Amino acid sequence: MEEVRKTVALVLADVRRAGDAAIVRWTRRFDRLPRYSVRDIRVPVPRRCGAGDPALERAIRTAAARVRTFHAAEMRHVHQAWSIRRGGLRVGQRVSPVDTVGVYVPGGKYGYNYISSILMGVIPAQEAGVRRVVLATPPGNVTRPVLFTASLLGLREVYAVGGIQAIGALAYGTRTVPRVDMVIGPGNRWVTEAKRQVFGEVGIDLLAGPSEVAVVADRSVPTDAVAYELLAQAEHDPDARSVLIARDQETARRVCARVRTLQPEIAQRIACTVVRSDAEMVRRINTLAPEHLTVLAERCVAAAERGVVNAGAMFLGGSASAVFGDYLAGPSHILPTARTARFSSGVSVQTFLKRSSVVAFSPTGVRPLVHATATLAAAEGLSRHADVVCTKRVRRGKP
Secondary structure: OHHHHHHHHHHHHHHHHHOHHHHHHHHHHHOOOOOOOHHHOEEOOOOOOOOOOHHHHHHHHHHHHHHHHHHHHHHHOOOOEEEEEEOOEEEEEEEEEOOEEEEEOOOEOOEOOOHHHHHHHHHHHHHHOOOEEEEEEOHHHOOHHHHHHHHHOOOOOEEEOOHHHHHHHHHHOOOOOOOOOEEEOOOOHHHHHHHHHHEOOEEEOOOOOOOEEEEEEOOOOOHHHHHHHHHHHHOOOOOOEEEEEEOOHHHHHHHHHHHHHHOHHHHOOEEEEEOOOHHHHHHHHHHHOOOEEEEOOHHHHHHHHHHOOOOOEEEEOOOOOHHHHHHOOOOOOOOOOOOHHHOOOOOOHHHHEEEEEEEEOOHHHHHHHHHHHHHHHHHOOOHHHHHHHHHHHOOOOOO
16 A cells, blocks of 8 residues: 555656646556657547447436436535524525536446446536536547547546546646546545545545445345345455345355355355344444445335445345446445445535535624623633624724
8 A cells, every 4th residue: 555655646746747748658657558648638529429339328318317317306405505593693504516526437447438437426516516527537438438428418628537647637737637626536546545645635525445235135035136236346346345134044045155156256255144133234234334235125125224324325125236326326326435434425416515604793793792702712812812802892983
């Protein structure tokens, strides 16, 4: 990890100092593109283009519509402003969107075209009212489906830059890549460390790690349904984590045997635990705090929905799957990992909203506060604080 930290710091410092030249230098090295140049950094986005496959185009449109419908509904439930009046003061909050956001979309272990990450990062930002949303992705990911998706979402800025140098360019800005206020999106350990290091210079969504799923099953659930649910998330990454929470020993035995048959090289990365009651199940899930929770056992759905508070996303019912959430269920699939669901949430419109406190004063509202405020300021040794509030005793128009 120390090697990762040092390499990330080196690349970020170079991008901050040298800008576009550093982007070119590191992209040639990391992406093995010796002919990459400054002219390749920004990619024109056609206003009309196809994905090269009508069925894929329809699927992208379907996913985009469902993701947008969900986040538009979420936005309608967010208080834009509120206030209360008490003793001559009006106190409240205003909610406003971040001005500019850079969405990072990684290249994939099994190829490129990570279309779903574009939808899951861009659409919540747009529905939150972000004025400028840009996309950065490795050069190999600039494909017809990716450009079709960008065009469909109305994006005008796409940058063929990946990895550490992409995060640095978005955070610090270069001649070609204007800086943003927030950087979001998943990535490998290098990208995650880069986001950690630029935090404070810009906002970030979360520090996402390898994919995770916890699956609750019993004898009523077909063995293959459970096995494939576990394997689906495990195939993302060698460090991905899948956990079976079985309600009986027989289910555990059958599923583990099936996983070993289907994909023995992944089977060793899938853990299994047996719980005897709903309460034990809920405790176990809340301790794991998984990124994805899939409850396939119908008799466990009510207890899970009632008692689970630590999970990035929950998929409930015998027909459920986290894979639907990966693509088009509606909520963003950029979710907290590594047990951070204990204190954080996935990307949503609220990721891009800022709250400003508003306090409006009137003369009658201020006067009752002066003595207590001055006393507290004096107790803390901040005499000028006390002096300020004491001036509020003077009536308007008098020295």
